[in-house]
Amino acid sequence: MDDTATTSAILDILSSICLSPGHSNVKKHVSPSSLRSHLPHVSCQSTPKSVNKRKLSNSSDPLILNKSPKVNRLATTDPFNKNTLDERINSFNILNWSIEDDKLNPLECAVNGWQCHKRKNELHCHYCNAVLLIRLNQHKDKNNIITNFLFVEDEEAEEQFLKVREQLIRSYLRRLRTDHYPGCMWRNSNLDVGLVKKQYHMKISDMNDILEQYQCNLDNLIDHQEIIMLKSYTTDVLNKSQIEILQTYNSTNLILSMVALFGWELKQQRFGTKNLALLKCHKCTRRILLGEFENLDHTEPLKPVSYPPEISKEDSDINLLTEHENWCCMVTEFSNQKGYEVVLTTLQSVSPSGGPEGMEVEQDHSYSFDSTMALLREFN
Numbered sequence: 001m002d003d004t005a006t007t008s009a010i011l012d013i014l015s016s017i018c019l020s021p022g023h024s025n026v027k028k029h030v031s032p033s034s035l036r037s038h039l040p041h042v043s044c045q046s047t048p049k050s051v052n053k054r055k056l057s058n059s060s061d062p063l064i065l066n067k068s069p070k071v072n073r074l075a076t077t078d079p080f081n082k083n084t085l086d087e088r089i090n091s092f093n094i095l096n097w098s099i100e101d102d103k104l105n106p107l108e109c110a111v112n113g114w115q116c117h118k119r120k121n122e123l124h125c126h127y128c129n130a131v132l133l134i135r136l137n138q139h140k141d142k143n144n145i146i147t148n149f150l151f152v153e154d155e156e157a158e159e160q161f162l163k164v165r166e167q168l169i170r171s172y173l174r175r176l177r178t179d180h181y182p183g184c185m186w187r188n189s190n191l192d193v194g195l196v197k198k199q200y201h202m203k204i205s206d207m208n209d210i211l212e213q214y215q216c217n218l219d220n221l222i223d224h225q226e227i228i229m230l231k232s233y234t235t236d237v238l239n240k241s242q243i244e245i246l247q248t249y250n251s252t253n254l255i256l257s258m259v260a261l262f263g264w265e266l267k268q269q270r271f272g273t274k275n276l277a278l279l280k281c282h283k284c285t286r287r288i289l290l291g292e293f294e295n296l297d298h299t300e301p302l303k304p305v306s307y308p309p310e311i312s313k314e315d316s317d318i319n320l321l322t323e324h325e326n327w328c329c330m331v332t333e334f335s336n337q338k339g340y341e342v343v344l345t346t347l348q349s350v351s352p353s354g355g356p357e358g359m360e361v362e363q364d365h366s367y368s369f370d371s372t373m374a375l376l377r378e379f380n
Contacts, residue, residue, distance in 0.1 A: 079113065079185055082199040089200070090285055091115035096122070099134055104169050106285070107327045111196045112176040113186030128184035134172060137164050200283075201334035202342040210346045213282075218250065218260040224299065225256055227277050227290060228266070233258065237321040242344055249347040261340050262320040263330045264288065268296050270304035278302075283339070284328035288318060 078084075088110035096116050097106065106116070114123040114132065121134040139161065180187040202210060221228055233255050235243070246257040264279040267287075277296060279288040295301075321340075324331045330339035337345070 079191060079196050080199055085110055085196065085199050086283075088113075088115040089283075091117075093285060094287075096120050099136065101136075101169055102326065104134075104172055105325070105327050107197070107200065108173065109176060111193050111200070113180065113184070114176065125180055125184065125186060127186060128181040130180050130184065132175065132179045136168055137161060198334075201329045201332075202339040203335070204342060204345060207346050207349070210343055211350060214260055214343055214347070217265050218256065220266055220299070221256045221259055222252055224266055224277075224296060225253060227293060227296070228256060228259060228279075229253075231288075231290060232315075232317045234317045234319045237319060245344050245348045245351065248351045258320055261343055262324070263328075263339065264320060266296070266299055267302050268293070268299050269302040281324055281328060281330065283330050284325040286324055286328070288323055 089106050092106035092109070093116075096118055097120070099105075099121060109116070109123055113125050113127060115126065116122070117124045117131075123132040123134065124130070177187065177193075185191065235254065235258065238246075238258065243254065246261060247254060250257055259279065263281050263283050265282055266277065267280045268275055268277055270276075274292050275295060277290040277293045277299075279290065280286070280302070321331060326332075328339070332338060
């Protein structure tokens with residue numbers, strides 16, 4: 001198909017995008033949730049079960065709620081604040097985000113100042129109050145598959161579909177920056193998004209925070225080990241020396257130490273009338289359902305969901321490494337180390353027999369008094 005057809009297809013999608021008023025009843029349609037992760041879509045009648053890892057998308061027309069927007073001066077003026085970045089990432093969940101794309105993901109949205117609203121695929125900036133609704137082209141009928149063989153027409157249609165989607169993705173990625181209102185710090189040309197993204201990754205210079213979070217999580221896992229150990233886990237994701245570091249730090253239970261190492265925390269969530277225990281990553285919000293239990297002491301409850309759960313009877317071993325999103329800092333490299341490797345280095349440095357004596361922690365000065373940060377902090 002020619003470029004005119006592609007452009008026409010994109011315009012058809014964009015013309016159908018609209019924002020629902022704040023008082024309207026918007027039903028969330030979501031597909032079944034996974035035993036091991038959150039779902040891309042979830043409907044009130046559907047139930048959570050295993051699905052492929054989800055990703056996300058974006059819209060293409062300037063969608064603004066306010067006719068006369070005003071920058072929210074009460075909002076944080078520091079784009080490099082690690083805690084608020086984590087809060088924006090955690091605003092994306094199985095109920096409000098259904099975009100599946102490797103580039104347009106919750107991390108990319110969050111480092112550009114957006115968080116996800118309770119309405120599906122609707123991004124909000126709390127600094128300038130801009131709103132961006134994400135919508136991608138969809139296959140007309142994914143279930144209408146009669147044969148594995150594609151005819152020429154089918155191949156051309158699929159090629160056109162992918163071309164339109166790629167153009168939409170590129171447009172949304174650009175608009176993550178440009179759709180903020182004039183005067184918003186997230187639109188400031190001096191803002192280096194790469195420096196914002198650095199705050200998301202785990203660094204040796206954050207050793208004290210990393211150790212405190214790991215120990216607190218491990219203590220809670222030990223208190224509820226009978227729940228964790230109802231599932232089986234693969235241990236070959238770590239080599240012998242890495243396992244030795246974990247066991248030197250705490251020899252209680254290797255599996256529990258691995259669960260904590262990869263950033264999985266025990267949570268509970270009510271689905272309909274059932275209360276489920278689950279493991280949730282505190283850096284990418286992925287979830288692994290463990291099973292039904294009564295209320296768990298000292299375990300944070302997540303927002304209840306009205307639809308009933310469906311626990312998969314599949315009994316394969318859980319891989320604590322591959323269950324993460326592919327953009328999660330626990331499994332992606334930063335300064336030549338993955339997040340869980342930074343945790344291992346931290347544990348080794350404080351173990352009785354581990355870590356080089358007088359270990360020197362390399363400080364990250366790349367943005368301490370960086371000119372970019374100085375300009376941004378004076379911007380307000």
